[in-house]
Amino acid sequence: MTNSHLKYRLIKDKLFYLFVILMSFIVTVPLFVIIYYIFKMGLSSLSWDFISKLPAPMGESGGGILNALIGTAIIVLLSSLIAVPIGISAGIFLSEFKERKLAKYVRFCTEVLQGAPSIVLGIIAYIWIVKPTQNFSALSGAVALSIMMLPVIIRSTEETLKMIPHTLKEASLSLGVPYSTTIFRIILPCGLNGILTGVLLSIARIMGETAPLLFTAFGSPFLSLDLMKPMNSLPTMIYNYAASPYPQDNAFAWGISAILCIFVLVINLIAKGVSKKWKVQF
Amino acid sequence: MTVSFSFCLGRKMKQEKIFNGYLYTVSILMIVLFSAILITLLIESFPSLKEYGIRFFTGSNWDPNPPEGKPEFGALPFFVGTLITSFLALLICFPFAIMIAVFLGEYYRNGNVSQFLKSMVELLAGIPSVIYGLWGLFVFVPVIRNLELKIFQMAYTDYSHLSAFSQKLMFGLKFILFDLLKIQPIGFGMFTASVILAVMIIPYAASIGREVISMVPNDLKEAAYSMGATRFEVIRYIILPYCRSGIMAGILLALGRAIGETMAVTMVIGNRNLMPKSIFDPANTLASVLANEFAEAVNQLHMSSLIQLGLLLFITTAVINMFGKLIINKMNKAA
């Protein structure tokens, strides 16, 4: 009798194992389906014209996404310029002064901001920058995106620095090296791979964000380098073209998605590579 | 020599003080940022709070432009829309997230299979939300619509040639599908949005689940094995209960993400400001109505009501994330 009960348990065990594998791989199905569709529908739009021309007027075929490509590059660059210095510094603070009460509050604020919906941040940027300057601008979009980048960078910086043995810091300080130089010349370089990973991951995240840009950077059919004027971006273009009834616009939306996915994938891969290759061993 | 040394020392002390000051300032900036966001949202919502008070939360009439009378902003339909889509998404994602967490945390911790699945899940998380929306709009919505169409055509088929019992069965089925669930062949709706949301939040719940499952102390598991438990039993009776709070935290984080998600939802949910009566109805969530109406809110009350929605979104996600992080911190301390 015990034998059959044992068999029953063993069968349950095997079934569960198969079930787990099944469910886990079912999850990969939507991923493959999405990627399949993106490339099946988007590949046909990709061409040299696609990345070198400006968008055609509504309803006409041809044209490209040059202004969106450059726009995304500029906005992402600007956001990083704002978020990276602040983020790394705050991360240093959190890892160095973690006992202080202030650190607790800062950590709390960081975690809350991480979960903040991107559209709320877009509205904040509108209220803070667009309304007073009465100007839709790439800068306001970049500010909204930089608020999204900050928590990720702060967290990864803090985690990375926490893992560096404090003997390193103590050795440097005992040699009379000032604290700031210790941090910048010794600790940060050691943690560079983790910090860089965090920066790259946050960039990958904001590259695809549309909601914050809806009422800030607005959009433009022209190529613009002006930070105080509206600027087009890849996700904005996807959103606009997705709702269009013209099939060539829809095909464009898929094409842009393909390019965006490739960018995000490449950045993720680079981040992984950086994380592995530059890892300083202790 | 000693003079120059102490002079250098003085300068270095100053440099350190400045540096410390810089670090403090930057970090206080984070607190200032958070407070500024909260205060801005509060101030801008104030006109609407004053005007509508509790009616905002209980009224289901969202009418910025009524044929007569003042605009009325009852946000209940959006609360319902948000709740239904988020919880339905959680419900759908939960089994999958747990299974992935078990797979990566227990069965295949390292190795190529684990790497593969981990990358897949990370990719899922990395796809921008607007692309999910695009795919949802052109691929998933037609699928749901065809399904609904087939179901709808059932209502018009003649079943009189079947036996009386089958007819009663059909009648019951029709009642469930059309009167309770109110299926219309639209394709857009809360159900569609929930499914897409579920796919988007799986990585969040799974990653935390995986971490806590892999951190279960070995001696607990070994004790169970030594008593003759199968792997399934160890997972079910030892690991999962042990990780209950961690999994809970993962779910909370996923919920927070689902509530705040805008783009994918607004592209497939049907954008209707009326109170949804079934999960297949088109509706609006707090986030999607913001995206729809913000650019054109002319009158002060409309703008203020929308910002009040933003405030609620901000506070809700903040509270949920806070709980999640609290649970994780407690676990980390206990470990």
Next chain:
Amino acid sequence: MLKKIAVIALSIGMGISALSAQTKELLGAGATFPQPLYSKIFQEYSKKGVNVNYQAIGSGGGINQLIAKTTDFGGTDAIMSSEEESKAGAPILHIPTCLGAVVVSYNLQLGANQRLKMSSALISDIFLGKIVVWNDKRIAAENPGIKLPALPITVVYRSDGSGTTYIFTEYLAKVSTVWDKTVGNGKSVKWPIGIGAKGNPGVAGTINQTPGAIGYVELIYALSNKMPYALVKNKTGKYINPDMKTVSLAAAKGIPANTKVSLTNTDSKDGYPISSFTWIILYKEQNYNGRSLDQAKKTVELIKWMVTSGQNFAPSLHYAKLPKDAQTKALALLNSVTFNGKPIK
């Protein structure tokens, strides 16, 4: 190191911004109703060295952003209400740019050359949710000889604040007292039934993909996507096909000097009952917010071009040109635009 890079990059950025200080770009936002036309003519206009960035966010957005003074001009098919004008704080001019038709488009597989005929009562009943399937007796009665499928009707409306909605609901409010009392007219109304989509393109796209859908879009969107649209019965009882001719006929009435006129439910015998002008709105006094004389000049020049040479692009995109009377009044209004009180020359 990082800080050095930051400083250098920011100064390059500011430098580039400073270089673009001379007005070479104008920003407008608003209606999707004329978007295909504007998109085309602004591309043409850019050959003159001035880039016009027009973002079609809906008439509501256009009005709102002009009030917020974030744009140089707005586009709207809905005349600004007195509340909106008082919020703006300064007088705003409405300059008509073209005529268009709001058509009732649907997604049905009918026989070749078969088109639906709709009376105003039918349209309002469908959009009120009183008729829910296509093979309803009332639709069949108006369309003898057409086999209608047993598909449910899916109403598609605008989810954003829209001048197209304004035109359509104004028409419905005029022809149906029930509509007037329960839903009313405006850029955003509380639709009793249906799903919302963003912009004219969104509605057209949704109709196109949803069998059994019905919605209202500007003519060009239905034409470019080969979507069928209904013949609408006008006030005199004739079923009218929306096109440039019938739209122009609807506009053949006296236009006030400020050009704020409604053309819906026209008395004209052969006029299409859901026609409308679309306007560009701008401030009468252009010196606000630190605007330069140059920018004001360029704005006025642009709009002047739109109502004169730009009109030649309208017919190929199925918009009707401005009637002579409207054009004269538009130019008169533009000549009254001032900078610091002095007319802009």
